[in-house]
Amino acid sequence: MSSMDAVVKVFCVHTEPNFSLPWQRKRQYSSSSSGFIIEGRRVLTNAHSVEHHTQVKLKKRGSDTKYLATVLAIGTECDIALLTVSDDEFWEGVSPIEFGELPVLQDAVTVVGYPIGGDTISVTSGVVSRIEILSYAHGSTELLGLQIDAAINAGNSGGPAFSDKDKCVGIAFQSLKHEDAENIGYVIPTPVILHFIQDYEENGNYTGFPVLGVEWQKMENPDLRMSMGMGLKQKGVRIRRIEPTSPESLLLKPSDVILSFDGVDIANDGTVLFRDGERIGFSYLVSQKYTGDKALVKVLRNSKTLEFNITLATHTRLIPAHIKGKPPSYYIVAGFVFSAVSVPYLCSEYEKDYDAPVKLLEKHLHGMAQSVDEQLVVLSQVLVADINIGYEYIINTQVHAFNGKPVKNLKGLAYMVEKCDEEFLKFHLEYEQIVVLQTEKAKAATPDILTTHCIPSAMSDDLKA
CATH class of the missing domain: 3.20.190.20 (N-terminal domain of MutM-like DNA repair proteins)
Incomplete structure (x- = not known):
């Protein structure tokens, strides 16, 4: 597999902030993880692999040289980081990895990387066992993710997951550690990766994944739907609260029922149709957009159907999930x-x-x-x-x-x-x-x-x- 030559080992020295003594930093420590070369003389890895970095170095397969790398962008929500190397020698004799389409259930996947237990490249294989909206541990957010049964261990983070057509279908980023679970690994799929890359290319930095700034409840109870004035065939979710800082707060109101997003009908359980008859949370539709994009939201208010063209923005949290590399205040x-x-x-x-x-x-x-x-x-x-x-x-x-x-x-x-x-x-x-x-x-x-x-x-x- 020639694509394996484009998989690199990432060496990072981290210096984390000290929140108990915010005027100083903690003792530095080192970590190793995986990454892979993509077109445009760039390397992808996980955001948590280079978080609070003071130095990042990359080593190619079969090489004895470590090359200094520069971090171009860190996407905390999606746990992806983009790196580059200024030394021309690093890019010689390597073909960038190409991305494939989102796989379907039972598709074979091969995870390649440099996990603990040895210094050479490691290959584990399995199948796609689930595709759904996942909780991204590093980003404290929810985005599309793949669950696979190939082993993902410490050090595998940032390595590519290949399809049987030798195309990259995702980035290994976390695994489920539980006494009742074995070999449950998670992969960041190509739609999320390409969103991150396009966001960086268009804006010169990472701006994030937009959200619909509302909290909602399911409308599965028929009496609840009747009390909200919904027709027999109408489906949707009820808005509980709206983020005061979001653009939605100017247009939407609590107790509005969201019927559709950008023309896609939302079911009473908050899901929308996803390919091949599968269903997925409607936040997937929102996360496919970019910050500043507009979306048509249809709501039911006092038994009347209204449509709003809403500008999407990222989430402003009262307690932020990250301080994004800055020292604590x-x-x-x-x-x-x-x-x-x-x-x-x-x-x-x-x-x-x-x-x-x-x-x-x-x-x-x-x-x-x-x-x-x-x-x-x-x-x-x-x-x-x-x-x-x-x-x-x-x-x-x-x-x-x-x-x-x-x-x-x-x-x-x-x-x-x-x-x-x-x-x-x-x-x-x-x-x-x-x-x-x-x-x-x-x-x-x-x-x-x-x-x-x-x-x-x-x-x-x-x-x-």
Whole structure:
């Protein structure tokens, strides 16, 4: 198989942010994974393979040379990264891998890569056992995915999955680790890969997969459908909530029933027809679009059918799934460390994000940003000093207001504290707690506390701008 020569081993040195001590980074570590060469002198791999990279090197099959690579784009939602190598020697004697069509059930697939257990290339084979909307672990999102029964192990990530026609039908990216499951691997299919590549080519960077900014419920109960004024043959899903930051919020309303998306009828369980009589979640239709594209949405409102031409946008989360390579934001006054909450922050503080306090978890799962720049700000920890005695027990508690003014984001809080000329700094926290310090004393105590903890600045660079 000549295509195997285009499969490369990816060596990455990662330096992750330290969310507990956001003014510094964690100790660097190395990883290896797989990737493959495509046309245009580019290499595809997984986003998680090069996340927080400080150096990326590639090695071809049968070569003893590692070539320095540049990361062109990282698609966090779809877990794909695009790399290139400036050294012309790397591209000699290699034919780029070509993409094939989306396979059907029972089609044979061969996964090629460099998994743990050896240094040479590895080949595992199986069949496509399922095609559906999958939860992408790295991206905290749901996109089309293939389930296969070929083994996918650590190091296989980013390697191609070939059809029996020697065409790439996907990228290996995760496997199911469960005591009741064996050999369940997942592959990012070609429609998702080509969407990522076209997005990068048209925009010069990765803009993301658009979403319909609504939460909906199934309409499988006949009494529910009758109460909503639906006809016997009408099918659809009811809108529960609408993201205030989404373009949809200007046109759609809660309790509208979405009947179709771009002319494709939606069933009462939220699925649409997919080839060969299969059904798939209608979010697949949305994810096929690009940011800024328009879509025709037909809804039933008060027993009347209405049509809206909606501009699609990416999702603005109250608690973002990623910080996209940026260092964490922080602000310190009198030993109080304030941070903006993200999913990586929760994972860092609680190992698994669902071990977080109930109030933060509820905001993570159900909270909606009221504006594009809204953040959930917490008092993450107290660096103990004489000035903050009695407050040292407070950790990861949301800050609602400062001196009676609501806290919209971390930058806003830092600005209000820095400009405060009132006698007291008064922070209103979750559960009606308040924290009060004398303004002059608090600001005077901050430099010594920073020096004690070897902290270079009272705030992160993004808050200084």
